[in-house]
Amino acid sequence: MRQYIDKKNTQKKAYYNDRFYKAPQVPKEEVDSDEVFAKDVESLSSKFNLKETYIQRGQLVVYIEAKDIVKVMTFLRDELDYNFLSELSAIDWLAKSGEFEIFYQMLSTSKRKRMRVKYFIKEKQEIQSVMGIYKSADWAEREMYDMFGVKITGHHYMKRILMPDDWHDHPLRKTYPLHGDEEAQWYEIDKIFGKEYRDIIGPEERDSAKIVEKDTHNFARIKHEVPFGAEYSEEPVDTDYQEEDGILIVRKLSKKDVKILKERP
Amino acid sequence: MQKVNRLKPFFENLVFEREDNNMIINFGPQHPSSHGQLRLILELDGELVTRAIPDVGYLHRGMEKMAENMIYNEFLPTTDRMDYIASTSNNYGFALAVEKLIGLEVPRRAQIIRMMLLELSRLTSHLFWIATHALDVGAMTVFLYAFREREYAMDLFEEYCGARLTHSAVRIGGVPLDLPQKWLIHLMKFINDMPEAIETYEGLLDQNRIWKMRLEEVGVITPEMAQSWGCSGPMLRGSGIAWDIRKEEPYELYDEVEFDVPVSDRCDSYGRYKIHMQEMRESLKILKQLIPMYKETSPELMAHAPKYISAPKEQIMTQNYSLMQHFVLVTQGMRPPVGEVYVATESPKGELGFYINSQGDPYPYRLKLRAPSFWHTSILQELLPGQYLADVVTIIGNANIVFGEIDR
Incomplete structure (x- = not known):
């Protein structure tokens, strides 16, 4: 029998943990420490409800409410001059709090600044597409749906992108198994020969080592x-390894036939 | 008489009878000029593309999932397999992201070696690009010449780290090896030979009537389009936006070397071709400046951070504590602080970003790879309609996409 693993979180665990080890934090700085970001946050907070703002490793992080996303992104592009959406994806916190964290990585080429807009959603909650504002969100949102199963409304072609269309489950969720399950080892035998041949053929060997x-x-x-x-x-x-009287697989080289180059011509 | 566009269907589920002259063809995934496993579903009106749906995912290996279940050093060789044409740029992007997360300072000599490798990989990537792109468009000779020079660059890689394609020559915290003897002499020879080679390619292509006919006014990306679709690298600079991360947000020693950022306002494929050519010259310029800088440095190669980086080999072999640290780092892996970081570097293809969310474990909680080719492929759905079928090949080749990093 396979060893039981917690299906809620299949992420690999460290085999040893020091009881007294407390992981340090990457420092978070106040928004006021950077003039440009301070201005951005000021104009953002006058219009929207910001839950948390800080600067980490030179980039602004802003937590907003999920319902504001389209307005925030429009505001960022039109008023604050963040002209690129470099990346967008989700983080799975389902085992911890039943939530997904969605992040949008922004870039302003005129200010030379990068910021991250983030918010939390519940597992089955739908989010609004920002494709109308940044077209780059098109494939990124499809990938997010593909990998996490986050439903997106207002997208023109909501289909899986990397996985096949008929794929079951979403691979980047922490609940997604890392190895094939017990059923999978019978899959080909059932398909090709039928269940009654299970005893005769035996399970598929899935351990390559x-x-x-x-x-x-x-x-x-x-x-x-x-x-x-x-x-x-x-x-x-x-x-x-050569068959007798067969065609030569490896021609034996003699030293005098070989020309060795000292340097590249 | 049979009507040409009114074929009688043989299959019940297929409708061949159409009102208009449109035809749907399937381009790829096994097509010699799809540069990997790109599948395009093209709707054609005669030879004019009216609709294009790119389909990717044929090379998906789940690198992000793999990263979540590997220690940081273990994942580094996997990044080789993203943009396998210039694998050092991926190694470096990942190493830099982890270093930023930890807050490591890399020794100066390691920085210079890294920059040399990065610029060499930019050269190999651009040489590969010009070779395959010219071959797609029909210029066979350029392919042969460019592959010869690429071979010399690969020889340099081989001499340095033993590998030609998947280098893994950059480590988190520095580089593992110093430059071998005579490497700089060989590099200098390469630098001296290259400008002539670039002139040869340009001599073959610049005023070539076929080349110009097939590239000019083909694949026009307006600046608005480039911004909205998240283009980066030569694709962005070809639209007149001067944005090079090496220049704007300098990492390593890029602020100490002099180089220009070539920009083109033409917005078409020909402009992007000129940019690639010019970028090769700039890379050579950077390499040339690095050689005297290298000679002035002290010989440290790895950062000193016993919590995260193993000590040098001699120390591990002679000192007990270093050996213990090394054992812990190899078996358990380093544990970066809790936090998140997004680090973008200028890879040959564009902005290569690594987003790492660490929870203080030896495994990253979430790692997102932002590969430029992914975004440059998504733009095809807007770029291809209105172009002719023959130009599709030009546009795909010109976008410089690599499927290792699109599907990851």
């Missing part, structure tokens, strides 16, 4: 290969 009796040992040591299970011997064996 498994050693079977047909493998040889020491195959990397030329002239010292031994059959599976046999002891390693110092005596060289003249294993010839």
Whole structure:
């Protein structure tokens, strides 16, 4: 039986954690420490409800309300001159709080500043598309839907982008299994032969590192290969991979036929 | 008599009978000039494209998911497989993002070696681009010449790190190796030979009637379009917007070297071709300035941060504490502080960004790869309609897209 893993969060865990270790924080600075950002936040907060604002590693982070997103983005583009939407995606916090965190990475070429607009949504909550404001959101939103299953309203072609159309589940969710499940090992046998052949054929071998009796040992040591299970011997064996009277696979080179270049011509 | 556009259908579920003259064709995913696995569904009116739907995902390996389940150093070689034409730029983008998250200072010599590798990979990428693009458009000779020079650049990579395509020569915190003996001499030879080679390509293409006919006024991206679709790199500068991250938000020592940012107002494929050519010259200029800078540096190659970076090999072999640190870092991995960072670098293709959300674990909680080609492919749906079918190949080739980084 496979070892039970928590289906809520399949993310790989560190095998050792110090009880007393407390992870340090990447410092968050006050918005007032940067003139340009201070102005931006001031004009943003006069129109919208900002939940949290800070600067981290030179970039402004603004938490807004989910319903404001289209207005905020329009305001950012038209009034604050953030002319690029570089990236947009989600972060899965479902195991922790049942929420997705959506982030929009913005760039202003005239101010040479980058900022991040963020908000939280519930799992089944739909968000509004910003495709009408930045066309680059088109594929990014499709990818977000594909990877997280975040539903987006107002998008012209809401389809999966990277995964096949008939794919089940959304791969970047933390609940998505990292390996195939127990059913998957029977999939091809059921499809090709039928369920009744399960006992005869056995499950598909899904462990690529498994050693079977047909493998040889020491195959990397030329002239010292031994059959599976046999002891390693110092005596060289003249294993010839060439079939007798067959077509030569490897032509044996003699030193005098070879021209070795000292330097590139 | 049979009417040409009124074929009788043989299959019940297909409708061949159409009111208009339109035809839907499937371009790719296995098409020699689709530069990987690009599938385009094109609606044609005669030879004019009226609608285009790019379809990607044939090379999807789930790199973001892989990143969430690997320690930081483990993920670095995976980034090689994004833009495999210039893999150092990916390695570097990731390493820089992690360094920024931790707040590491990289030694000066490592910075210079990194810049050399970055500019060399920019050259290999641009050489590959001009070779395949010219081949797509029909100029076979350029392909042969450009691949020869690319080979020399790859030789330099091979001499430095042993690998030609997937280098992994940049590590988090610096570089693992110093330059080998005579490497700078070989580099200098390469720098001296290259300008002539670039002139050869330009001599073959610049005034070439076929080349001009196929590139001029083809694939026009207006500045508004470029901004809205999130274009970057040569695609953006080809639309007259002078935005080069090396210049505007300098990382490493790009603020200490002199170089120009070529911009073109033509907005078409020919303008972008000129930019690529000019960028190669600028890269050579940067490389030339780096050689004397390298000679003035002290020999440290990796940052000193025992919590995150292993000590040098000699120290690990001689000092117990360094060995213990190294063991912990290899088995458990470094644990960057809690926080998030988005770092953009100018890869040969455009803005390559890494967004990392760390929760203080050895594994990133979320890692988003912002690959320029992804955004340059999405623009095809607006760029292709109105163009002729033959120009589709020009536009795809000109956009310099690589599927390793689109599908990730």
